Amino acid sequence: xxxxxxxxxxxxxxxxxxxxxxxxxxxxxxxxxxxxxxxxxxxxxxxxxxxxxxxxxxxxxxxxxxxxxxxxxxxxxxxxxxxxxxxxxxxxxxxxxxxxxxxxxxxxxxxxxxxxxxxxxxxxxxxxxxxxxxxxxxxxxxxxxxxxxxxxxxxxxxxxxxxxxxxxxxxxxxxxxxxxxxxxxxxxxxxxxxxxxxxxxxxxxxxxxxxxxxxxxxxxxxxxxxxxxxxxxxxxxxxxxxxxxxxxxxxxxxxxxxxxxxxxxxxxxxxxxxxxxxxxxxxxxxxxxxxxxxxxxxxxxxxxxxxxxxxxxxxxxxxxxxxxxxxxxxxxxxxxxxxxxxxxxxxxxxxxxxxxxxxxxxxxxxxxx
Numbered sequence: 001x002x003x004x005x006x007x008x009x010x011x012x013x014x015x016x017x018x019x020x021x022x023x024x025x026x027x028x029x030x031x032x033x034x035x036x037x038x039x040x041x042x043x044x045x046x047x048x049x050x051x052x053x054x055x056x057x058x059x060x061x062x063x064x065x066x067x068x069x070x071x072x073x074x075x076x077x078x079x080x081x082x083x084x085x086x087x088x089x090x091x092x093x094x095x096x097x098x099x100x101x102x103x104x105x106x107x108x109x110x111x112x113x114x115x116x117x118x119x120x121x122x123x124x125x126x127x128x129x130x131x132x133x134x135x136x137x138x139x140x141x142x143x144x145x146x147x148x149x150x151x152x153x154x155x156x157x158x159x160x161x162x163x164x165x166x167x168x169x170x171x172x173x174x175x176x177x178x179x180x181x182x183x184x185x186x187x188x189x190x191x192x193x194x195x196x197x198x199x200x201x202x203x204x205x206x207x208x209x210x211x212x213x214x215x216x217x218x219x220x221x222x223x224x225x226x227x228x229x230x231x232x233x234x235x236x237x238x239x240x241x242x243x244x245x246x247x248x249x250x251x252x253x254x255x256x257x258x259x260x261x262x263x264x265x266x267x268x269x270x271x272x273x274x275x276x277x278x279x280x281x282x283x284x285x286x287x288x289x290x291x292x293x294x295x296x297x298x299x300x301x302x303x304x305x306x307x308x309x310x311x312x313x314x315x316x317x318x319x320x321x322x323x324x325x326x327x328x329x330x331x332x333x334x335x336x337x338x339x340x341x342x343x344x345x346x347x348x349x350x351x352x353x354x355x356x357x358x359x360x361x362x363x364x365x366x367x368x369x
Contacts, residue, residue, distance in 0.1 A: 100324045103128035103336075104313070105159035105167040107152075110138035110250055111346065112284030113170030114353045116193065119310035120168070121335070121356060124317070126324045128334045130162045134366065136341035139246045140173040141215020141282070148217065152178035156186060157369040158338075165322050168313060169193065172214055172282050172305070176221040189316060194218075196312045197279050197305030198227035204301050205277040208235045211270040211300075213292070214281030216241040224281060238273055242266045242282075249284040252349065259288060263295045271296065279303045287353070337361040 106117050110133050117131050132155050134140075140148050152174045159167055166189040169175045169182065175192030182190050201210050201224075212224045219239040228237055245266075248259050270278065278300050280286055286304050293302055317323040328334045339346045339361055347361040 099165055100322055101128075101326065102163055102165035102322075103130045105130050105132070105156075105162065105164035106170050107132040107134070107155045107159065107167070107174075108171040108283055109134050109140040109173065110246070110284070111135075111349050111353070112246070112249065112282060112287070113168075114350055115283050115286045115304075115306040116168060116170035116309055117335075118354050119306045120313060121354065123310045124314050124323065126327055127317075128324070128328070129336070130159055130164055131335070131337045132158060132366075133337070133339045133346060135339045135346055136366070138250065139215065139243075140171060141217045141241075141243060141246060143173075143217065145177040145217075145221075148174055149178040149181055151366075152182060153185070154366050154369045156182055156190075158364065158366060160186075160188075161369075162336075164188065166190065166313070166317070168309065170283050170306075170309070173217040176218050176223040189320065189322075191309065191313060191316065193283060193305045193309045194223050194281075195227055196308035197281065197303050198224050199231060200305075200308050201277050201279050201303045202228050202231040202235060204303065205232075205235060207274070207276045208232075209273060209275040209277070210235055210237050211273070211275040211278040212237060212239045212281045213242045213245075213266065213270075213278065213285065214239070215246065216243055218281055224279060238270060238275060240266060240270055242285075245288065246282065246284045249287050252352075254288050255291070259291055260295075263288070263291050267292070267295050275300060277301050277303060280305065333359070338364050340364065340366045 104120065104127050106113055106120070106129055108114075108116070113131065113133060117129055120127060120129060134151060134155065137151060140151070143151075152169070156167060167182075167186070169179055169190065169192045172193055175194045179190065179192040179194075210228060212219065214224070218224070219241040222239070224239070225237040228235055242262075244262050245259075248254075248256070248262065253259050276299060278292070278296060280289065280292070280302060283306055285292065286306055289302060289304065293300075296302070314323070335356060337346070337350060337360070341363060343361040343363045350361065
């Protein structure tokens with residue numbers, strides 16, 4: 001009983017703080033559209049109770065999101081948290097909180113990895129991102145395995161200076177050439193973009209004919225064929241290198257007659273083979289998705305590994321207890337962008353892809369890492 005009185009007293013203090021502070025931040029109860037979190041004292045320890053916004057709306061208030069009255073929110077949320085206390089109490093120590101709050105590292109040979117970063121922002125919006133685009137050394141697709149692996153190691157070392165909790169290799173060529181070495185050498189989780197796309201393609205095809213368009217390096221590695229064959233041995237994979245797509249994307253020629261003509265030449269043989277599923281096997285390629293779709297026709301399903309990679313990343317973070325459930329503080333810059341050359345051009349390009357207002361991009365000397 002005394003414990004409940006203490007809770008009520010702290011709640012009343014919170015209400016006062018709400019009116020004083022304008023309702024932006026509550027010391028004991030925090031609400032946003034994604035999660036409601038409250039803290040209680042039990043056995044001398046502060047413990048956290050959390051409730052999803054959807055659960056709060058539907059299970060407690062019987063309302064759909066958007067129908068909630070602000071004046072009733074705080075008390076109903078607190079009651080819901082108190083009810084949930086008997087079912088689930090989440091206790092996090094300072095180290096776990098720190099790990100959850102740490103950023104995700106994402107890297108690519110240039111701007112293509114922004115399609116992966118964009119999906120991460122959409123699907124797990126509370127996560128912070130440190131992005132690196134190796135714009136001085138793009139493209140990776142024509143380089144050797146040894147060179148791409150060396151570049152990737154340098155970038156991983158750079159990202160680790162920001163104490164990232166995981167790294168996404170948002171480049172198909174680097175995923176094909178360097179991922180295994182990076183996983184072996186690094187003590188944090190690292191995921192690539194090949195496996196998620198391969199799995200979806202294997203599940204999607206109806207006639208057993210899957211096409212892969214990618215850089216010369218990715219096609220030559222046969223990495224997609226290896227993964228897909230493990231999942232569906234009877235499927236036939238047809239690879240087609242499209243080396244000009246990356247520079248066309250880097251130059252911003254997404255909807256251009258030149259790009260249309262190049263796409264028709266590259267994709268003609270895949271159309272003749274009658275594939276029904278096509279993997280966009282380079283993270284630059286989703287930026288010309290409409291062109292590829294127009295050339296291939298309605299009968300071909302396009303697989304975008306960027307979307308699937310973000311889904312797999314979220315699942316991995318949840319399983320390892322690393323998912324960040326806390327919204328960024330007011331004014332905090334969640335997304336930081338670094339490149340090896342052409343920061344201003346990159347920033348302008350990125351702002352045309354990602355609608356979150358990229359304020360700046362910084363150039364660093366990646367050869368120092």
